[in-house]
Amino acid sequence: MPPESTTSAPITIALVDDYDVVVKGVANMLDPYRDRVLVAELDSTMPVEDAVDIVLYDSFAQPESDHEEIGVLVANPRARRVVVYTWNFHSDLVESARRHGAQGYLSKTLPARELVAALEAVHAGEVVISDVAARARSAPGLDWPGRGEGLSDREAEILALITQGKSNADIARLTYLSPNTVKSYIRTIYRKLGVGSRTQAVLWGVNHGFTPDHHRIEHWRGGP
Structure with a gap:
């Protein structure tokens, strides 16, 4: 069971990524903690509309080395704080996100309870950056395109790109x-998909949800 709420009202969250399946996975993972963290909206290539305490920006298949999108979210008056949610903890990326105004840089390896605690700390005014020593598996409950077909999270991200x-x-x-690492991932992807060319891989991706979505899901499960 989730821990008891320590706040009088839950923190409101907007989840942002270009892929519905990605933000829905995060929303589902947070649902057991809705007395502490309440998802207000899920946005796929759409601007945040609800006034929320935190925007959680999922970096799946996003331009991680160009944090202009983070700057746009930070500048949005409806977003009180912006937190990046990612696998990639290269020091340049962390520094860039902080420079663009992100108040948190959280790992997708965090179990739900630790993610919620980190979001509460950010809401309280702390800057929270996950301590990640090595690449590890994503937290249980997360989702991504191609997971059902056997693609790992990182392989799915490469195929999306x-x-x-x-x-x-x-x-x-x-x-x-x-x-060389990118080439190795691509070889593995081709083998798993049973394709022999980039064109075939792109076609497979188009037919299996790897093109960005373009809409908003408001009031997730009765949220604000």
Whole structure:
């Protein structure tokens, strides 16, 4: 059971990413803690409309090395605080996010209870940056395109970027992975999908939810 609420009213959250399945996974993971953290809206390539305490910006298949989107969210008067939710803890990315005004940089490996506690700390005025020593599995409950077909979270992200038309060099730059690591991921993706070319991989991605979504889900499960 989730711990008892320590606040008189739950923190309101907007979840932001280009993929519905990604933000829905986060919302589902947070649902047992809705007495402490209440999801107000889920946004896929749409601006935040509700006034919320925290915008949780999921970095899945987003341009991690270009934090302009974080700046846009920080500048939105409806967003009191902005927190990045990511797998990638390269020091340059953390520094860039902080420079653009993010008050938190949280790991997708955090169990739900620790994620909620971190969001409460940010809401209380702290700057919270997860201490991540090494790449680990995502927290239980998260979702991403292709998970049901056996793609790992990072493989799915690489395929999403391929489906968006990014080159290997683009992907390496955006994810802070080496070109050889990107090539290795792509080989594994091709093998898992049973495809032999980039064109076939893109077609598979288009047919399996790897193109960005474009809408808002308001009032998630009776939220504000």
